[in-house]
Amino acid sequence: MSAERAITFLEGLKIPEGPHAGKPLRLAGFQKQFVVGALAPSNMVAALSIGRGNAKTALAAGLALGAVIGEWDKQPRREVIFAARNRDQAKIAFNFVCGYVGGLPKAKRDQFQIRRGSRLEVEFAGAGGGLARCVAADGRSILGGAPVLAILDERAAWEKDKGDELENGILSGLGKRGGRALIISTSAPDDANSFSRWLDAPPPGTYTQEHRPAPGLPADDLESLLVANPGALEGIGSSPEWLLAQARRAIARGGSALSSFRNLNRNERVAADNRSVLVTVDEWLSAEVAPDALPPREGECILGVDLGGSRSMSAAALFWPRTGRLEAIASFAGNPSLADRGAADGVGSRYVEMKERGELSVLGENVVPAGPWLASIIKLADDATISCIVGDRFRHAEFLEAMQSAGLRVPFIARGMGFRDGSEDIERFRSALFERKIKVSPSLLLRSAFADAITLIDPAGNHKVTKSRSCGRIDAACAAILAVGEGRRRVARPAKQARAALWV
Template identity: 75%
Template sequence: MGRPTKQASAAIKFLENLRIPEGKKAGSAVKLASYQRQFIKGALASDVMVACLSIGRGNGKTALSAGLALADVMGELTDQPKREVILAARNRDQAKIAFQFIVGFIEGLPEDVQDLFTIRRGSKLEIEYSGNGGGLARCIAADGKSILGGAPTLAILDERAAWESDKGDALENAILSGLGKRDGRALIISTSAPDDANTFSRWLDEPPPGTYVQEHRPAFGLPADDLESLLEANPGSKEGIGSTPEWLVSQARRAIARGGSALSSFRNLNRNERVSTENRSLLVTVDEWLAAEVAPDGLPARDGPCVLGVDLGGSRSMSAAALYWPETGRLEAVGTFPCNPTLADRGASDGVSDRYLQMQDRGELTTMGDTTVPVGRWLADVVKLVDGQGIACIVGDRFRHAEFQEAMNAAGLDRVPFIWRGFGWKDGAEDIERFRRALFEGMVKTAPSLLLRSAFSDAITLVDPAGNHKLAKARSLGRIDAAAASVIAVAEGARMVNRPKRKARAALWA
């Protein structure tokens, strides 16, 4: 990054003249970490209107937001009179934390400067400054109330990933629409969202012109207690901000031992990974699935009978197939979309950026047909993946009975046994339980697959009053076809292995 602009230099100088208001270093002068300086330089560059920072919890995000808000109110970032700063947080409690940080910074200023501030703590959290042309900072909750008519010189959207979807988007749009009146800037600061479809994720993945992005997110699939990646998500740890490296590692190991929601939350909040923390209804958690992934050269052999699980897609959805060898536990999965629209357009409309193109490059996703996948030809291509080995049976949805019969006839598979399964409570509950049991017992092994990771991250289960589970999507645009195909293939494989072997009867001669 080049030399900082005049605004960035002024912001850095202003912040490092403040006093830390609370914590173990309360009263000490603020000392910006290198990643904070980097963000200020990028956010206040001359051609930037929106700046996004994604970083793990406890790395000084709110304190940085409060310091920049105060700098703008006091006229350090712009010489416009009657400056207006909006600091929006998820709810009033979070907004109050940011408000208290600003008040704490003010209390560390000389008394004659403090006298220029009017602090309102009532129904509105506002800080008014009467010096240098005047300025007003408003701390608001992202509750969707209209703020049309405002003209902020600076807007800070704190913990944007945690905002309620519809109300948060409405507030963001209202704020951004007002920035153009006074050449204002927006700073969007948050830990990672739980998925790619979140608005904050799309800011990071598909930044429009005039956007600066700084994301501290480690590679996916690493152990939760991997120190190097922990420090990548928590750069403040090495510079005395937030948690120490030792604490992060100990918390990671505690989360690993507890598993479930504790581990998911640690990955999302402390490792800054895009992992859903709402795991009470997840089919499997990310760590449970990662335990099944092995290096390609460590995959079990294709020995014994092969079960083919199929989830046929409709005119716009994916068709997916899973090949499972129950005697060794090997699992392979492929997916196919129609050619129209393109994978790039599908990724954009589904909110997953270029993920489908990445799957295609990895050989996990293909395209076939125009607006629909020709199921007969597709099924024949799937069978070719077993390299001449026999298919013991095909498992599929009973409600697509006619389509399957036509597809199997067209693929020359009319003699292969077909097992009908429902995706409702009755069959679904059994298949999900058998799949989970096989996974937890180490009887499912697969090469790292972006297709399967993506599918299982979107797969949840709905639970009826009797405790039965059935598969469902976590979001309307989620693609869980590969997960559905895997569940029914593995479940049938488990039934196949557990069936008693029939003893051959000895020949009787008359």
């Protein structure tokens, strides 16, 4: 009932700005879907993630105006909050409300008082009275409030500590009057962001609506662009032609321009700060070839291994330096299930999909047994000539035990994962990738790992891999870096020439 009243109210408003200013507001299908979910009696919080320019703030502002007037909630002295990282950001939603007020009939419009000074407020003097106000990300400024509606705008961009403090202050006040919170934003740059956690692990009473395309697709893929921008086909925001043109411009410029386009316009979880990315999605995609176009397994094979712990993924990468062929496989223990692991890691059904593609296996009950797992990797390598195994030097003893259990008698090369060894391996891996010396068949395992991996940079400019920005798994990426790094070192070494025999 509340959703029906809200939709009727919204479609009675006039568009306040843009090329269609003054025309009646018409909700698109995805907007109606969000209103119905947000105002369902069982929900207290509604989270919407969608590409920039799809009128998410305008929609939330319209709902805020309806809440101030009391269209579906007749409580007296209604309070609505616009919350954002700073005052200027909150002012965007505030200005939309003011624009909607300006399009109301004069009798209704005269019941509003708008304050634009030190306080940004819209006060309604009609039946029951209502007040909408702006607050910035300082939790202390909201203590004691009792809103019937709160809009948390561009939540992914809030500072972590102050943002979480403000969010907690708002949510703690919603229960006083049965209030609701609308958390709206484009995608955060990583899975660990508070906004991402709302979408990936929503608590009871939360409605989520995320318009995010599948990972690893080209930036100018139109179908996935329309997934992130559903308003483009309904006259809202950017047109499909404009989105395609911007995608191609971002591809041509590369770097941070491409990362920003993926994050803001494609609504992907991509760090816009290109310096911290191990490799961009597009850089990795350049290494993928069709399975029948893979180079042969010729020459020596380098096996890079990232051994998992009690609950971690174990991953292995096979690299043939002579041809550049790269293969990767990973395993989890059987308990918990892959579906439960995916839910806990915030990646949905990704692990199940990897298993169906043959890229991920299940071995052991609670821990992946290192010896049998390594033996299964050797079996996968088939007739390949494995010349060495490369792994973390801090797991040296475990590697030796696993190799003995698997009956594998090849040299073990210990590499550190810090700045000293890690920086060299990363640079060798990147150079091989950029020079098209790596060829791999499309792999969801590797795409996911490289999308989640970033690097920390020390004052001297050295890099080491970290997964601090993600809840996903980067083990396969680490194994690939170890294998390719060692392979490139071997290729770079001058070939030893045998001495000519001397007859005495």
